[in-house]
Structures are given as C-alpha cells and as structure tokens.
Amino acid sequence: MGRLLxxxxxxxxxxxxxxxxxxxxxxxxxxxASSSSFSAFEGAxxxxxxxxSGEVSASMTGYGDDFLDGARQVKLGTLFSGKLNFSASAxxxxxxxxxxLRPKVNPISIDEAYIRAYLGRFDIEAGLRKLSWGKADxxxxxxxxxxxxxxxxxxxxxxxxxxxxxxxxxxxxxxxVRLGQFSKLExxxxxxxxxxxxxxxxxxxxxxxxxxxxxxxxPVTPDMETLDYAQAGVRFTTTLGSxxxxxxxxxxxxxxxxxxxVMSPTPVLELVYNPYHQIGxxxxxxxxxxxxxxxFAANITEDIEGDDGSVYNPALAWSLGFDRDLFLxxxxxxxxxxxxxxxxxxxxxADFKRGTFDIEGGTDVTATRITxxxxxxxxxxxxxxxxxxxxxxxxxxxxxxxxxxxxKNDVTIACSGGIFGGDTSGQLxxxxxxxxxxxxxxxxx
Numbered sequence: 419m420g421r422l423l424x425x426x427x428x429x430x431x432x433x434x435x436x437x438x439x440x441x442x443x444x445x446x447x448x449x450x451a452s453s454s455s456f457s458a459f460e461g462a463x464x465x466x467x468x469x470x471s472g473e474v475s476a477s478m479t480g481y482g483d484d485f486l487d488g489a490r491q492v493k494l495g496t497l498f499s500g501k502l503n504f505s506a507s508a509x510x511x512x513x514x515x516x517x518x519l520r521p522k523v524n525p526i527s528i529d530e531a532y533i534r535a536y537l538g539r540f541d542i543e544a545g546l547r548k549l550s551w552g553k554a555d556x557x558x559x560x561x562x563x564x565x566x567x568x569x570x571x572x573x574x575x576x577x578x579x580x581x582x583x584x585x586x587x588x589x590x591x592x593x594x595v596r597l598g599q600f601s602k603l604e605x606x607x608x609x610x611x612x613x614x615x616x617x618x619x620x621x622x623x624x625x626x627x628x629x630x631x632x633x634x635x636x637p638v639t640p641d642m643e644t645l646d647y648a649q650a651g652v653r654f655t656t657t658l659g660s661x662x663x664x665x666x667x668x669x670x671x672x673x674x675x676x677x678x679x680v681m682s683p684t685p686v687l688e689l690v691y692n693p694y695h696q697i698g699x700x701x702x703x704x705x706x707x708x709x710x711x712x713x714f715a716a717n718i719t720e721d722i723e724g725d726d727g728s729v730y731n732p733a734l735a736w737s738l739g740f741d742r743d744l745f746l747x748x749x750x751x752x753x754x755x756x757x758x759x760x761x762x763x764x765x766x767x768a769d770f771k772r773g774t775f776d777i778e779g780g781t782d783v784t785a786t787r788i789t790x791x792x793x794x795x796x797x798x799x800x801x802x803x804x805x806x807x808x809x810x811x812x813x814x815x816x817x818x819x820x821x822x823x824x825x826k827n828d829v830t831i832a833c834s835g836g837i838f839g840g841d842t843s844g845q846l847x848x849x850x851x852x853x854x855x856x857x858x859x860x861x862x863x
Contacts, residue, residue: 466512472502477858479573481621483851496521501529511535530587539596546587549606551653551666552713552737553702555753556581556789559715559735560666560698563606563651564588565673567615569622572849575806576819576834576856579791586612600657611647613691614673625848637677637687647671647691664700669693672719676777678728692729694719711753713737724761727776731765734758748794756786786811800826813844830860 478494485492500519505512516529532545552560556579564585571584594604617623651668671691680686698715714736721729739753759765759778768779788811793804801824808817821834835855840847 466506466508469505469507470503471505471863472500472517473860473862474498474500475858475860477856479854479856481851482853482855510537528587540593541595542591542593544591545589547590547592548582548585548587549590549592550582551651552698553662553664553700553711554713554737554755555579555711555739555741555751557755557787558700558713558737559717559755559757560664560696560700560713562668562670562696563590563608563649565612565614568624569615569617572622572817572819572836572852573854573856576836576854577821577823577832577858586615588612597656602655604653604655606651606653608649608670609645611642611649611671611691612673613671613675621852622849625843637689638680639689640691642691651696660703662702666696666698668696668698670696672717672730674730676728676730677775679775690728692719692721694730708740708742710740711737712739721761724764725766727766727779730778731762732760734760746794748792751791751793752789754786754788756784759783782812784812800824808846810840810844810846813841813847815840815842815844815847817846828862830858830862832856832858832860834858 476497477499478497480492480494498519498521502517502519504515507513511533513533515531518527518529519525520527528546530546530548532543532547534541534543549563550561551563552558554561564587566581567584567586574584588608589610590606590608592604592606594602596602616627618627649668649670651666651670653664653666655662655664657663671693673691675689675691678688678690680688695718696715697718698713700711700713702709702711704710715734717733717735719730719732720726721731724731735755735757737753737755739751741749741751743749762783765778765781766776768776768781788809789806790809791804791806793802795802802822804821804823806819806821808819810816816839818837818839819834821832823830823832823834825831833856835853837853838846838849840850842848842850
C-alpha cells in the first residue's frame, strides 16, 4: 500500500508543480494571466514549424573467427540502417517522433515519440522517451530511467561515443520546473517496467543466458505491464560557484533479473526483478583544466539482511571520471565505475543442486571497470584517430577499440574494430571469439 501511495504521489507531482506555479509568479497571475490566456487562444490557430531530419547509414561488420573459417562463414550484417525524425513546434508545445529503420525483424521501430508543453518555467512531456540522469560520460550509476539494449552494444560503441542509441525508450511522464537561473527540479513517472535487453541467439548471447538455456527449461517471466511495476523519481540540479551539483531519489526495479525456483509440482525457474530505492548525488567541476565528473549512489533492495538468495543485496555504486587536453592536441578521457555489495558474508551458494541457490553466489563483492579513451584530430578536425580500452578489474579481462573517423560536412566514414581478451569467463573475456572489424558510412540530413 505504501509503495502504491508513493507512486501516485510522484505521478501527481507534475500537476501540483503546475498549480503551485500560479502562486509563485510563473506568468499566470494578475495582468500577466490575462495576457497569457489571450496568447494561448490567439496562438491556437498558428501554423507549427515542421522539421524533418535523420540519417542514412551503411555498415559492414566482420568477425575474426568467421574469416578464419572461410568465406562461406562470413556474414557482414544487414548493411543498411537509418533514422528519420519529425518535429512540429509552436510557441507553447512541440511534438517529436523519431524512427529507427533497420531491415531486421522489425524494419521500422519507434525510437522516441512524445509531446512537450512549455508553461512558463514549467515544462511537461509525455510519451515514449529517453532521459539521461547524472553526469558520467557513460554507464553512470544514476542514469536509471532507461534500460540498455546490450545485444550489439560493443559494435555500436566502436565508432560512436553517444549511448542514446543503445537506450531502450520507455513510456513515461516527465516534468521540470526551473528554480531561478541555475536550479531545476524534475519528476518522472514510468508506468511499466522493462529490463536490460540482451541477445538470445548467435554470438552475443551472455554466458548467464546460455547457462539458463543449458538447464533445459525456459524461465517464467512476470507480467511487467501492471502498476505494481511502476517506477518514479525526483531529481534536483543546481550550480554553486563553479560546481554543478545534483541529487536524486528513484524507486524502481533492478534491470538485471534474479532467478528463483518454484515447485509446482515440478521445479520451475522464475525470473524476478527486485524493487529497490536509490539515493544518489553527482558533481562536476573544472579544476586545473581537468573536467571532473563524479556520481555516488546507494541502491537499497528488500534484502536488508543479505540472506535472501532470490534478491540482490543492497549495494553502493560510484563513478569518477575526467577528460583533459594533453599535448600535441591529444585528448584523454578516463572513467572508473564500481559497485560494492553490502552484507557479502551472507551470500550463499550458486549451485541449483544444493537447493540453496543465491543469484549472487560465486561473484566478487566488487565489480570495477575502467574505461580510457585517447583521441587526436587532424586536417582541420576532419580526421580523428581514437583508441578506447575497457578493463574489468576483478575479471582481469579487457576490450580494445581502435577507430579512424573522417567527417566532412554531412558525411562520416568510420573504420573501427574490437579486440577482446583476458579471462574467458569474465564479462568481457567471454566474447574472445567475437573480435570484429566494422566499416560505416553515414549521411546526416
């Protein structure tokens, strides 16, 4: 009951903020109210500004083990992909539709589709949306609204530093109010839940998924479209001096599944997605030419004692990164991420046969990754040479991604690759047979 009440409070927050705006001089009182109301009706017949944009891309990705097995085994992918964006904007509102075009199972899919209204200092938007919370460059612990599609995440990362492409859009309502010149309060309500996406066939299937498949049974998935799986959060950001600060609270479900065994009457595996509360803070500042970004989060699950094998233990998570121009035009970007499990001494066995299976059994108390990127631009910034590396500290595995990118006007040509190594049972090392080379040409309009 308490969880449902909290969800409705967050859901009603945008409307309460809108009503309170009338009392705090957001342009809805006195003479301004009459003027604003008249403008709204007067502008009802205005013709919206319509814009169309997008990109057309052709890419080929080849894998090292296929080349070794001969031309009959080489598959270079679907070649074509594209994006098509439509927007219509007026003085008080805009509507946006973004489509993904790929010749696969779903050749046309909606990437985002939402409407946004501007009401003085108050903005509200609703629809299928991608949001970015926190200040980390990539995979920060506070960016919790949208799950990630990891089915082909590494080829996507090889020549693209923007993570928006691998985020899964969610139906949501998002509202924000500007408090002065440098502060903002946001609220978000997500009525349904979706976990991280992953490949279920072919070469990018994670080891954990393959393990479940080897058990000879398909896990039961819960119905995640009900209000019981609703999520909500609030976020406050401000600037103090030269520092950008943020704080947030989020109630939702962990996007990685847990597994429990139900006897009815034969053993049946059931996927569970644990509810959790997150309290987080972030910080960004330029110090001695270092652009510093930091995030910290406490993820509190229902397993406060740490002894429930079907529920993830509470955990602390942090991210610390910076970027800086070095010498000869070289730029360095480094980010470290770590998750620390609490009550680790209560974690049980990972063996189904013992009947005391714990979803965190056999894993390290910490999970740490370090990402570093060196880049240099030439020829009036048209040509970029980039090298990125990801290091899994506990797993002792790595991924190296070199890239050569040429961009002029609206055309980009990129040649990139990925090399996996280290412990073959690690999160990165498990893909040691997936070393790849990718060539992509893109026209943006």
